[in-house]
Amino acid sequence: MKSESLFTETKSTNLTWHEAGITPGQRHELCGHKSCVIWFTGLSGSGKSTLANRLDAALNLLKVRSYVLGGDNLRHGLNSDLGFSAADRNENLRRVGELSKLMSDAGLIVITAFISPYRSDRETVRRLLQPGEFFETWIDCSLEICRQRDPKGLYKKADAGEIAEFTGVSAPYEAPLKPEITIHSDQLSEDEAVAEIVAHLQSLGIIS
Amino acid sequence: MKSESLFTETKSTNLTWHEAGITPGQRHELCGHKSCVIWFTGLSGSGKSTLANRLDAALNLLKVRSYVLGGDNLRHGLNSDLGFSAADRNENLRRVGELSKLMSDAGLIVITAFISPYRSDRETVRRLLQPGEFFETWIDCSLEICRQRDPKGLYKKADAGEIAEFTGVSAPYEAPLKPEITIHSDQLSEDEAVAEIVAHLQSLGIIS
Numbered sequence: 477m478k479s480e481s482l483f484t485e486t487k488s489t490n491l492t493w494h495e496a497g498i499t500p501g502q503r504h505e506l507c508g509h510k511s512c513v514i515w516f517t518g519l520s521g522s523g524k525s526t527l528a529n530r531l532d533a534a535l536n537l538l539k540v541r542s543y544v545l546g547g548d549n550l551r552h553g554l555n556s557d558l559g560f561s562a563a564d565r566n567e568n569l570r571r572v573g574e575l576s577k578l579m580s581d582a583g584l585i586v587i588t589a590f591i592s593p594y595r596s597d598r599e600t601v602r603r604l605l606q607p608g609e610f611f612e613t614w615i616d617c618s619l620e621i622c623r624q625r626d627p628k629g630l631y632k633k634a635d636a637g638e639i640a641e642f643t644g645v646s647a648p649y650e651a652p653l654k655p656e657i658t659i660h661s662d663q664l665s666e667d668e669a670v671a672e673i674v675a676h677l678q679s680l681g682i683i684s
Numbered sequence: 685m686k687s688e689s690l691f692t693e694t695k696s697t698n699l700t701w702h703e704a705g706i707t708p709g710q711r712h713e714l715c716g717h718k719s720c721v722i723w724f725t726g727l728s729g730s731g732k733s734t735l736a737n738r739l740d741a742a743l744n745l746l747k748v749r750s751y752v753l754g755g756d757n758l759r760h761g762l763n764s765d766l767g768f769s770a771a772d773r774n775e776n777l778r779r780v781g782e783l784s785k786l787m788s789d790a791g792l793i794v795i796t797a798f799i800s801p802y803r804s805d806r807e808t809v810r811r812l813l814q815p816g817e818f819f820e821t822w823i824d825c826s827l828e829i830c831r832q833r834d835p836k837g838l839y840k841k842a843d844a845g846e847i848a849e850f851t852g853v854s855a856p857y858e859a860p861l862k863p864e865i866t867i868h869s870d871q872l873s874e875d876e877a878v879a880e881i882v883a884h885l886q887s888l889g890i891i892s
Contacts, residue, residue: 536706567765579790583749
């Protein structure tokens with residue numbers, strides 16, 4: 477009977493089958509790598525989304541399971557009930573933090589791409605996670621370069637007064653004080669930036 | 685240079701590196717199985733959480749990446765801002781649905797364990813997902829047996845009037861009309877129930 481063969485196998489491999497489910501260590505063993513949250517923070521136009529997707533693809537090549545959380549797949553879904561008030565922006569990041577925690581617990585390397593301008597919000601997420609599981613990653617790019625790039629035309633709109641409280645223009649960006657990783661995206665190619673993060677994860681034994 | 689070797693490898697393996705990130709197909713190839721959402725629904729005491737954790741462990745043995753979403757890891761985290769009003773219960777399941785969608789998109793087999801008594805809520809989740817990605821799984825157990833088990837003492841409390849709108853006692857349970865899977869948990873051992881679900885996923889080629 478199918479169930480018998482399945483459960484004979486269980487005993488022989490000596491895995492724990494208690495109700496609390498399998499452990500993070502068992503998931504890491506299955507995936508061949510540890511999990512963590514790589515939290516990108518930086519100005520609009522600094523390259524967060526582009527680098528997040530490039531990093532995701534690079535990790536896939538290395539047979540590492542990763543996933544990108546950004547405005548595109550959250551604002552239309554999980555967080556579609558939220559607007560852009562201060563309270564809603566805060567709740568948006570809280571949920572992203574909780575979601576990242578679950579996905580990291582599920583064995584994934586989670587890459588988030590949000591401006592997340594306030595230190596307090598980023599610290600809230602850090603506290604949700606285990607020590608060594610959260611990588612505050614500052615995508616450091618001068619405001620001048622971000623303005624020049626302006627991929628979504630948002631700086632232009634902000635300058636025209638069409639966007640209230642735009643980070644770097646009419647709202648503050650609180651740069652990380654002790655980020656785990658800093659990427660000078662105005663001085664590196666995208667390939668170099670991704671390679672730097674991959675090397676960092678390798679040096680810590682999170683991936684091999 | 686590290687970045688060069690990384691990106692030379694990219695070209696040679698002919699993977700797509702566009703900004704939209706990697707495709708579900710690429711994730712499935714990496715994981716060695718497809719992803720989906722196995723949505724358990726049933727009365728309190730029917731065995732949802734126990735079977736969800738057992739199924740998770742069985743899939744892990746088969747080298748399948750899965751994850752359980754239940755009250756325990758959601759009510760204290762992502763959904764900690766929600767109470768038990770009708771609107772909040774509805775929002776709770778909406779978020780679980782969106783979260784399941786993201787985790788399935790990330791390549792995982794997601795197993796959810798919520799009473800989810802209303803057809804409309806379950807249909808909302810079904811519509812979020814692709815055809816063939818949602819498995820409404822009815823954990824069918826007689827109310828009599830659930831009452832006898834009463835693992836959390838909730839039926840006793842509900843009978844004493846201490847819990848308002850308790851499913852099966854003072855609130856309806858809308859049984860699935862066309863569930864993808866039905867598990868008669870009052871007639872099967874836990875091992876048999878899990879084996880039945882595993883066999884179903886194998887027969888559809890979701891796992892091998």
